[in-house]
Structure formats: C-alpha cells, structure tokens
Amino acid sequence: MPRLSADARHRIRFKLNGRTVEADAEPRMLLTDFLRHNLAMTGTHVGCEHGVCGACTVEIDGVPARACLTLAVQADGSDIRTIEGLAPAPGRLSILQEAFRRHHALQCGFCTAGILLSLECYLRDNPSPNEAALRDYLGGHLCRCTGYVPIIAAALDAAARLREVHKLA
Amino acid sequence: MKPARFDYLRAGTLAEAHATLASEGEDARVLAGGQSLVPMLSMRMARPKVLIDIMHLPQLAKIESDGNTIHIGAGVRQAKLLAWPEIHERQPLLAAALPWVGHAQTRSRGTVCGSVAHADPSAEIPLALLALKGAIHLSSRQRQRRVPAADFFTGMMSTARNDDELIEAVEVPCHTPGHGYAFHEFGRRHGDFAIVACAAVAHADGVRLAIGGVADCPAVRDYPDLTDTALDDALEGFSWELDARDDLHATESFRRNLVRQLGRAAIEEARRCRA
Amino acid sequence: MVTEGNQALRETVFWTPPELTPPTDADEVNSSLCHGFIFDFCGVEVDRITGAVRVDKYVTMHDCGRVLHPGMVAGQITGGFAQGVGAALYEEFAYSPEGAFLTGTFVDYLLPTTTEVPAPTILHVETLSPFTPLGAKGVGEGNCMSTPVCLANAVADALGIAAIDLPMTPSKLAAHIHPPEHARGRS
Numbered sequence: 001m002p003r004l005s006a007d008a009r010h011r012i013r014f015k016l017n018g019r020t021v022e023a024d025a026e027p028r029m030l031l032t033d034f035l036r037h038n039l040a041m042t043g044t045h046v047g048c049e050h051g052v053c054g055a056c057t058v059e060i061d062g063v064p065a066r067a068c069l070t071l072a073v074q075a076d077g078s079d080i081r082t083i084e085g086l087a088p089a090p091g092r093l094s095i096l097q098e099a100f101r102r103h104h105a106l107q108c109g110f111c112t113a114g115i116l117l118s119l120e121c122y123l124r125d126n127p128s129p130n131e132a133a134l135r136d137y138l139g140g141h142l143c144r145c146t147g148y149v150p151i152i153a154a155a156l157d158a159a160a161r162l163r164e165v166h167k168l169a
Numbered sequence: 170m171k172p173a174r175f176d177y178l179r180a181g182t183l184a185e186a187h188a189t190l191a192s193e194g195e196d197a198r199v200l201a202g203g204q205s206l207v208p209m210l211s212m213r214m215a216r217p218k219v220l221i222d223i224m225h226l227p228q229l230a231k232i233e234s235d236g237n238t239i240h241i242g243a244g245v246r247q248a249k250l251l252a253w254p255e256i257h258e259r260q261p262l263l264a265a266a267l268p269w270v271g272h273a274q275t276r277s278r279g280t281v282c283g284s285v286a287h288a289d290p291s292a293e294i295p296l297a298l299l300a301l302k303g304a305i306h307l308s309s310r311q312r313q314r315r316v317p318a319a320d321f322f323t324g325m326m327s328t329a330r331n332d333d334e335l336i337e338a339v340e341v342p343c344h345t346p347g348h349g350y351a352f353h354e355f356g357r358r359h360g361d362f363a364i365v366a367c368a369a370v371a372h373a374d375g376v377r378l379a380i381g382g383v384a385d386c387p388a389v390r391d392y393p394d395l396t397d398t399a400l401d402d403a404l405e406g407f408s409w410e411l412d413a414r415d416d417l418h419a420t421e422s423f424r425r426n427l428v429r430q431l432g433r434a435a436i437e438e439a440r441r442c443r444a
Numbered sequence: 445m446v447t448e449g450n451q452a453l454r455e456t457v458f459w460t461p462p463e464l465t466p467p468t469d470a471d472e473v474n475s476s477l478c479h480g481f482i483f484d485f486c487g488v489e490v491d492r493i494t495g496a497v498r499v500d501k502y503v504t505m506h507d508c509g510r511v512l513h514p515g516m517v518a519g520q521i522t523g524g525f526a527q528g529v530g531a532a533l534y535e536e537f538a539y540s541p542e543g544a545f546l547t548g549t550f551v552d553y554l555l556p557t558t559t560e561v562p563a564p565t566i567l568h569v570e571t572l573s574p575f576t577p578l579g580a581k582g583v584g585e586g587n588c589m590s591t592p593v594c595l596a597n598a599v600a601d602a603l604g605i606a607a608i609d610l611p612m613t614p615s616k617l618a619a620h621i622h623p624p625e626h627a628r629g630r631s
Contacts, residue, residue: 143526149522
C-alpha cells in the first residue's frame, strides 16, 4: 500500500455489518468519527476518546475493539460489526438486546451499544459464563445509570437463552 | 481533541518499515495495536509525521518456541498470547501477568511488543520481561540486535530503542523445572495502572524480584534465599532505593509499604511454587 | 377518548397539589410536596495491608410511597448506589498544590465498574403519601446521599476513627492502619 498523505483524504473500504462500505478520510480520522460522520452510523457512541469508558466498542475481525483507539485507515479491509448490525430484522431485537430490554439493563443508553458489542463477542466464545467472569469482563465498560446489576442479569439470561437456541439448532 | 495530521504507511514488507524509519527517524512512529499510541495522538502528546502500521506483516505475527525460549513477534496481540494453549506450561509468569494488562477489550487489539515499546513504568509485560531476564529483538535497515530487558528500560517511558529501529520480537525463557513464579499487583480498580506490581522468580539459589509502578521504570533485584528479618531488611532497602513519590493515587510511604508487603508475598508464593 | 369517524375527543387536566403554594415574602417555599425516606446499613471489610475497602453486604430500604414501576425504581436505586460507591471510594476532583487539575480523564477520575459495585439488597416499605393521587412519593438519586455516608460510617467503625474524608482511598486508610514508617535505614 502506498504512503497515504496527511493532507489528503483517502478511500477507506471495509465490511460493515455484512455489507461493503466505503468513504474518504484523512489518516488521522478515528474510526468513531468515520463511522458516525462519514458513514452516518451514529449508534457507536463517543464517551471519552481515550479508550477507557468503552462506549465506542465495536467488533473488528471478530474481537471487541475500542473504535476511538482505532484509526479509520487501520480498519481498511477489515470486517466490522456495530450496534446497527445486531438486530436480526427491522422491528425485531436480538436475544441479547431483548434481554437488555426485559431486565432494564439500560437507562440513558449511552454505554449500551458498546456493552452489547462486547457481550456479543464474549458470549460467542463463552456460552456458559458465571457472574464473576462477566463482572471481570465488563469491567472494561463504564455505566453511570444502572449500577451494572441489571446488565449482568440480562447477560446471564441471554446466555441461557442462547444455549437453548443452540441446543435446538 | 483530535490527532494532528500524519501520513500513514501500511508496511507490506519489513524493509519498507525499516526504510521509513531510516529516513524519518524520530518523526516516525510504529503503529501496532494502537491502544497506547492512539490516545497519545488524540491528546497530541505524540505528533509524528508518519505512522508505520506493521500489523500486516505475517512474519511478525507469530509465537514460536523451541522449548528453551519463546519468541513473541511484534504483531502478536496480548489476547492471542493469553489464549496460546502452551502459555501456562511454558511461561507461568507471563500467564499470570497478562490478565492484569488493561481490559479484555484492549488486550484484543493491543500487542505484547507494543506494551514493551511504550514502557509505561507500571506496565505488567515489561515487568515480567525484566523478572524473567527476557530480551528485546530490535531491527533497523542497518542491523539487528538483541537487548536484554535489564538494559532496555532506561527511564520514564524511554527505552534503548533507537529512532530508526523497531521491535521485531521479545523473547522470554521457557519455564525451567525447579523454578517458581508469582505475580502480585495492587491498583485502585481492576484493570487500572498498577500502584505497585511485583513479579517474582524463585530458583534453586535464591529469588529475583521485579517491582513496577514505583520508580520511573521497572526495577529488579536478585537475592539469595533470605528469610525473616534478613528478607525484611532487603525489601526495606529495595523500597527506599525505588525513590517513590507522592501522587494522586498513593503516598510514597504507602508505595514503600506495598513493596515490602506485596514483594514479600510474591517471594513467598514463588518459593512455594518451586517444585 | 372517544372516536367518531376520524375525529377524537381529548381532554387535558392540570392538577396542582394545594400544598404547593408560591413563596412567601420571606422567600420560604414548600419545594417538595412529599419526601421519600431511605435507611441503609452495610458491612465492609478493610484490607489490613492495602487499605482497600470491600463492600461485603449493602442493604438499602426505601419508602417512596406506592412503587409505580418496580423495574425503574430498582434501576434508580442501583444506579444511585453505584454513584454513591464512586463518591465514597473512588471519585475525586483533585488538584496539585499549584492548581493543576489532576483528574481530567477517566484514567485518573475513577468511576466504579462491575468489579467495584456489588449488588445491593433493596427493600421497600410503602407508606402511601396523603398528598398525591396515587400515593407515590419519589425515588431517584437518594442513594447518592445515603451510600457515601453509610460506607464512611462503616469504615470509620472498622478503623476506630472519628473523622473521615472522601474518597476513602487505600493510601488514606492505610495511614490509619499502619504505624508510622521508620526513617530510611531502620526497619
């Protein structure tokens, strides 16, 4: 790949929620801003821009990643999932999203997208988590509203339902 | 704040990376996982002219072990090393230290060598490297060299890496039968920077204790098999030599006390693990 | 609401409790129609070496009158409790002696996470308010007030001290636990 000049915008292309998307950005543009402004995908939130709060967490090439700690240029060619890609169809919620709704695991919702993406990755690799392991894992996300209890409950509930679904499949 | 402008080069070959480092020197920064570098760019604490992305060089993305040492390439993410099936058997100290590095959501992208290059004084991976007598493999267009960990960390976030060099890999010895290991850390919250971190290796003739989070860079001492007041005196001396300072999270005397207490606990646990 | 064809009838009613009168000339006013009540108690454990505080069990009992939406009430209480834990143990607007702001990022301004906030035991007593149509009072941020105090009292009790500053950092508490450090060279 050629050296991309600081002073120009460059075409960045990646798979987003299963479809190829592209737009132009300077090398210094963060993935958070690229998603939100250049691709109009505003579901990914920006809480701190220094990688601590977790609100910007997305999935890059199968792993959770802070979009604010990723340059858009780094993401060229990768496979990205954001909150917009979680629902199975318009008007329907995924099992995890439905568990969050049922357990009041969100109030203002600012941290929620990041936590959902984080849990998507985690539950895929850890289908039978216990509370301690979940608390350890979700320590990488800040929430000011819920006190975390309903988030843990929703995650455990969703894990149980997902195990059921996979048994039937 | 947003990062200042920089060029971006996704290196297709190691030679490309070397060439850019040779021509740009300190104006170039190597970009691996970005978990330490990108926030520095966002806060404009780093203002390079060019970033060299080395994450698309397959030869750097390997974990290799011949039974004596483990070579961890610059492209190896922390999560990948933690998930390596042989990590617990081949190097228990690294396996114990890695879960303390950041959070799962940063270990998924951050690299082992990136943490070493960043050289935060409280970082766990540099500390483990120092305790294990590991080494850092540097390369430039001109040469390759191997720097022992004891010579690599030179001060507050500074290392022996020259501006035209990149870290190709770090090397740690495999577990030696008869050695015991322990890793203890204290921070304000789970996943936070260590206020004091201790990595201990107990071997046949004594113990090696490395302390992070206190001095400007990780520090290490080798002791014979001291016990009781002799061990207390040794740790007392070490705690003062680290030149602890008051900061937001701890007083200097609190840090010294943790060096004495956590250091002792780490040494005793490492000894218990000595087979 | 009655529908007739495409028309709908709608009625809007404004109700103000008669107790909420305008301020007096002396600027006195009943700004809150009714008050909820909270009673908290907790058990904490302070690590003798590090001074770190672990909340072993926290019980918070609320009287917010008639509970209208249990999920939202639990959400408010748990969220307020977490903020209280933060205020008691972690959060601080800290400045250097020269006035430099030290806690300007989330690296240093410490919000509690899943590993710091336990699940509180929440109990309810419903004493219906005589002033509201549904008997509801209000519930929200109350644990921001009760939780820091309850935790501070528990830690003060554990350490046998009379005065305590928030946040109760390990470094501060350790100073109450350990004897004064010897000067260098004498252990």
